[in-house]
Amino acid sequence: MKVKKQKRHRKIVRFYTACFGFRQPYKVLCDGTFVHHLIANQITPADKALSTTLAASVKLFSTKCVIDELKGLGESHSEALQAAHELTIARCEHERKKSADACIKEVIGEKNMEHFFVATQDVDLRKKLQEVPGVPLIFGLRNSLFLEQPSAFQRQFVKASEEGRSHMTESEYKMLKKRAKDILETEEIRELSNEDEDVGDQKLELQTVKRKDNTRKQMGVKDRPQFKRKKAKGPNPLSCKRKKSHENSNMGSGKESKDGDNTMRSRNRKRKRSRNGKNLVETGS
Known part of the structure; x- marks a missing residue:
């Protein structure tokens, strides 16, 4: 059961830190009823008990109006009055004295800008503070402390x-x-x-081209260099073949005729030889 209570308290603290920006050390504003409950049930030291409940370091606060109310309750609350004097006094900006619950409501304001945890045993005060966004409430039950769940109004506000x-x-x-x-x-x-820059660049380019053309015309320089083409006077003598002489041609033709006669003669001789052989055969028979 104790582990479940710790988990529940951590979840509630996480809700207020994530949605409303509460930071350590947590500030706890205590009224006279809560201080009296701590002393009556011997929940001491108070800061240690609250730090275990919230699982973080805490600072305890009270107000002048709460101390004045404890003074008016007499000797029955003398120990609570002495313990309240040891707490840090939160500044309340009203001139006249007010009741403890009215003073705490004024210190909390409409949005609890100081990020106070309010510790009280007053049920009516707790109900009123449940309608203020970002006000976590602590109360005591016998010898243990509890952190109240966020109200429906606070959840809807978030x-x-x-x-x-x-x-x-x-x-x-x-x-x-x-x-x-x-x-x-x-x-x-x-x-x-x-x-505009592009148009200006184009104009500058045109002006430079015109200036160059004018300077060329004045100096008599033509736009393109003209080269004189060399005409071919004749064929290259090194690339030409030498002419053949007539004597060589006649010699060659003579040789060819002689060779031709020889071939013809040889052919005729062979034919004559074959014919003579046939005649010899015939006569022999």
């Missing part, structure tokens, strides 16, 4: 605030619209300046 964060407010929408307009204007100015 849900609504988260939904509001996801949407833009009117001021944020106006700022975004203004920034978008400024960005578009700067882009248009840049485009116009780039176009």
